Amino acid sequence: VSAVWPRIIAHADMDAFYASIEQHDAPELRGRPVLVGPRSLRGVVLTASYEARPFGVGSAMPMARARRLCPQAVVVPPRFERYKQVSAQLMRALADFSARVEPLSLDEAFVDMSGSSHIFGDARSIGARLKAAIREATGGLTASVGVSASKYVAKVASSFAKPDGLTVVPPDEVRAWLAPQPISRLWGAGPKTQARLAEMGFATIGDVAGADPARLTAALGRIGVRFHALSRGEDVREVAASRTAKSLSCERTLERDIDSREEIERQLRKAADGVGRRLRKNRLLAGGVRVKLKTSAFRVLTRQQSLPAETQSSEVLYGTAAALLAAFDERGPFRLVGVCAYDLCSAAESTQLDLDVGDGARSRRLDAALDAVARRFGPGAVQRGSDAIGQSGIVGDVNLDFLNDDG
Numbered sequence: 001v002s003a004v005w006p007r008i009i010a011h012a013d014m015d016a017f018y019a020s021i022e023q024h025d026a027p028e029l030r031g032r033p034v035l036v037g038p039r040s041l042r043g044v045v046l047t048a049s050y051e052a053r054p055f056g057v058g059s060a061m062p063m064a065r066a067r068r069l070c071p072q073a074v075v076v077p078p079r080f081e082r083y084k085q086v087s088a089q090l091m092r093a094l095a096d097f098s099a100r101v102e103p104l105s106l107d108e109a110f111v112d113m114s115g116s117s118h119i120f121g122d123a124r125s126i127g128a129r130l131k132a133a134i135r136e137a138t139g140g141l142t143a144s145v146g147v148s149a150s151k152y153v154a155k156v157a158s159s160f161a162k163p164d165g166l167t168v169v170p171p172d173e174v175r176a177w178l179a180p181q182p183i184s185r186l187w188g189a190g191p192k193t194q195a196r197l198a199e200m201g202f203a204t205i206g207d208v209a210g211a212d213p214a215r216l217t218a219a220l221g222r223i224g225v226r227f228h229a230l231s232r233g234e235d236v237r238e239v240a241a242s243r244t245a246k247s248l249s250c251e252r253t254l255e256r257d258i259d260s261r262e263e264i265e266r267q268l269r270k271a272a273d274g275v276g277r278r279l280r281k282n283r284l285l286a287g288g289v290r291v292k293l294k295t296s297a298f299r300v301l302t303r304q305q306s307l308p309a310e311t312q313s314s315e316v317l318y319g320t321a322a323a324l325l326a327a328f329d330e331r332g333p334f335r336l337v338g339v340c341a342y343d344l345c346s347a348a349e350s351t352q353l354d355l356d357v358g359d360g361a362r363s364r365r366l367d368a369a370l371d372a373v374a375r376r377f378g379p380g381a382v383q384r385g386s387d388a389i390g391q392s393g394i395v396g397d398v399n400l401d402f403l404n405d406d407g
């Protein structure tokens, strides 16, 4: 079972992304075939829920044909703003695991987890933790995850067991695992290339891997050599580091709406902890704090405050956020609570980290302890004492008894 992993690369791809969001937001759609796309018969289906797929419908199919194939499907017009929100939740969840997250589209990304085994466990538990974190961050949506030693194989693996799949392909099993896959799984090969490969008598990735590269070049040009290498699982491309964010936020749609000040503060505390942890991990300082509340009627309210000194302390973020609550007129109930750090700058460029005394030092030690636990057991593994016992207010010490191990 133990194989040498030169790199550990995960690829996560949300299942029936737009349709799953619609089913999440409108529970009456759950378990039913859903087509996301224009109501007009002239448009195309953007995606179909997994309940609709057995009828043979899917992305890019003309709506008229899809509705003929699956007349009982509910057609839902797309809400791109909402999909972008969920995409941001997804990417933020992944950013908790690695500084190297490369989004490929709204609903998929590569995560370079090389060298994280001592923190997150072997490849399979890394994949499981990613899935759990995505589920948590998106309010219950599922992703399929592939883990291997290259981008290409991770990408093919994530689509292998959809939906809600987890496929791990150890480096020494790559060739054998790829071989029986149909050439439609050959990532990067469009319909024309696939048709060409089929004409040449290739049905599987293994057929391409075993072909004479000269023959592939003759048929496909220079890209032929590339497909030959990929079909053998040879792919040295790096996961591109993500760009520095301008702001960083943690927000959560709650399972039930809340209006008590204590509960709101508790959610702010969690969000501030998450933001602080990511600031520190990415060596960033925040120049301001913004609180976001969404009412049960979906009205979004924000209040913000710039800081006298840049910070990466969870305590300062929380204190500022809690103080901002007084600036809201609305009393709730709220369905979402979030904290955003803005005006970010690199800690290396700042001169303000020299306060190793008093409360500053104590809260920094607490941050460091919580960060270490989050690194070891996954984000979300640690709660502060105030969360766990339902009190509000600032705690000066951390009780590690509240650990749980499910990321």
Ligand code: TTP
Residues within 6 Å of the ligand: 013, 014, 015, 016, 017, 018, 019, 045, 046, 047, 048, 059, 060, 107, 108, 162, 163
């Ligand atoms: P995909 O990840 O390709 O599809 P999906 O997430 O719906 O389903 P799967 O479980 O197979 O991954 O695309 C993500 C979203 O992008 C999809 O929900 C809708 C949108 N999309 C289009 O708008 N047009 C398209 O042709 C495709 C393929 C996707």
Ligand code: MG
Residues within 6 Å of the ligand: 013, 014, 015, 016, 017, 107, 108
């Ligand atoms: Mg998808």
